[in-house]
Amino acid sequence: MPTFVHGKGTKVYLDEFDLTPFFNSADVTLTNETAEVTSFADSSKVYLLGLADGTLSMSGMWSADTDGSDEELQAILGSASAANITVAEAAGTIGNRATIARCDEVNYSISNPVADVSTITADFQGTANSGALGSMTYGVTGGVQLTTGSSIDYNALGNLAGVDAPLAASSSAGGAGLLHVPTNSVGGGATTIKIQHDSASDFSSAADLISFTAVSAATKTSEMVVCSGTVNRYVRATASTAGSSGSITFMVTFARF
Amino acid sequence: MPKYVVTGGTDGQSGVEVDGKRYEPGDTVEIANPKKDWRVEAGYLKLASKVKPASPAKPVHKAGGKA
Numbered sequence: 001m002p003t004f005v006h007g008k009g010t011k012v013y014l015d016e017f018d019l020t021p022f023f024n025s026a027d028v029t030l031t032n033e034t035a036e037v038t039s040f041a042d043s044s045k046v047y048l049l050g051l052a053d054g055t056l057s058m059s060g061m062w063s064a065d066t067d068g069s070d071e072e073l074q075a076i077l078g079s080a081s082a083a084n085i086t087v088a089e090a091a092g093t094i095g096n097r098a099t100i101a102r103c104d105e106v107n108y109s110i111s112n113p114v115a116d117v118s119t120i121t122a123d124f125q126g127t128a129n130s131g132a133l134g135s136m137t138y139g140v141t142g143g144v145q146l147t148t149g150s151s152i153d154y155n156a157l158g159n160l161a162g163v164d165a166p167l168a169a170s171s172s173a174g175g176a177g178l179l180h181v182p183t184n185s186v187g188g189g190a191t192t193i194k195i196q197h198d199s200a201s202d203f204s205s206a207a208d209l210i211s212f213t214a215v216s217a218a219t220k221t222s223e224m225v226v227c228s229g230t231v232n233r234y235v236r237a238t239a240s241t242a243g244s245s246g247s248i249t250f251m252v253t254f255a256r257f
Numbered sequence: 258m259p260k261y262v263v264t265g266g267t268d269g270q271s272g273v274e275v276d277g278k279r280y281e282p283g284d285t286v287e288i289a290n291p292k293k294d295w296r297v298e299a300g301y302l303k304l305a306s307k308v309k310p311a312s313p314a315k316p317v318h319k320a321g322g323k324a
Contacts, residue, residue: 196274199295207301208271229267230299 011091011149012058013251014072015084016220018149018182022069022120023060026087028099030054030140054126054140056085056101062110062118070110073122077105082127084178084222086253092148094161098253100178101126101140102224137173142166143255146195146237151249154186154241159196162203162236166256170199173257174228177210181221183249189242190214195254197232209235210254217243231256258287261302273301 011020033050063069076083087099103124111119126139144165177195184191195210196203209232210225237252265271265282272281273296280286285305288294296302 203274204276205294205296206274207266207296207299208273211268211270227267232295 005090005096009090009092011086011088011251013084013086013088013180013182013222015076015222016181017067017072018180018249018251019060019069019072020091022063023058025057025059027057028054028087028101028140029057030142052138054101054138056087056099056103056124056126056140057121058124059119059121062112062120069120073105073108073120077108079105083124084180084224085124086178086180086251088145088149088251088253091145092150094145094148095163095165096145097166098143098145099140100143100176100224100253100255102176103127103139137176137257138255141176141255141257143176143178143253144235146235146252146254147250149249149251151183151247152239153247154191154243154245157191157239157241157248159203159238160236162198162201162234163254164201164234168233170230170232171256172230174226175209175231175254175256176224176226177212177252177254178224179212179222180251181215181219181248182251183247184215184218184220185246186215186241186243186248187217187246188244190216191239191241191243191248193237193239193250193252195235195252196238197235199232199234201234203234203236206236215248215250218246258289259291260285260305261288261291261297262286262305262308264301264303266299266301271301 012023031053034047038045082102085101090096106125107123109121128139193212194208196206197209198206263280263282263284275286291297
């Protein structure tokens with residue numbers, strides 16, 4: 001029997017913010033254009049596969065909180081820098097799926113009905129034109145969660161569980177790793193977060209695949225890093241810190257291209 | 258065991274782990290069975306004997322100033 005997941009387990013990260021408490025719906029649409037090349041010689045329509053595309057549409061509750069839905073969705077509308085977005089399905093378990101997106105916000109709507117809660121809707125257009133990121137094959141794509149998104153004490157950081165998904169095989173076209181750090185009270189030093197890969201499930205011959213920029217003490221951040229070439233079968237997140245106190249909450253997701 | 262230098266991979270930042278110990282780019286590490294280690298073929302590890310030692314930095318003299 002197939003395994004189904006409930007939508008209530010979804011989490012939404014936008015840049016360095018966990019906006020899960022503000023949204024109650026997150027829709028992902030992936031498309032691929034086709035160009036018709038039907039001729040008189042054909043008896044049915046013929047198409048050529050064209051460009052991939054992706055959009056996100058999210059809705060939820062309006063809030064004036066600091067780092068809340070209105071502040072952050074206002075801030076990125078029209079921003080020259082695309083936003084990093086993760087929509088994690090059945091969030092909280094390493095290996096579960098996620099949508100990884102590099103997006104421009106193209107619509108932000110606020111609704112204030114007289115007899116109901118104020119709500120919001122935000123639409124995002126995925127973009128593969130990511131500037132310094134390099135060759136981003138897809139603006140919106142499917143990947144896996146490499147962390148649970150839970151808080152980890154500074155002295156408990158280390159290697160997280162490996163993931164053998166979704167291919168159960170290595171791939172050759174690179175990928176993208178996405179980091180969100182919505183809370184960080186680690187003091188006394190920076191935290192280093194990486195994605196490693198290996199051909200062995202026990203990571204006995206691990207190598208770094210993606211190195212995110214070191215996260216400064218008590219700093220919230222988000223970063224997408226693109227890699228090229230071979231990605232081995234098993235991937236995992238690993239973290240270490242030079243800090244001496246506090247804890248950090250981070251979500252790492254990875255998608256193969 | 259042959260010695261290998263950690264190259265840093267394509268981005269120059271990639272370290273490796275051997276027997277549970279971490280090695281950063283530029284470090285030298287002994288690999289027990291390099292023919293079966295995917296990191297050699299992938300370019301994360303390069304035979305130490307084939308890596309040129311870094312030439313010593315030359316002092317820079319600015320015109321009218323001190324080195």
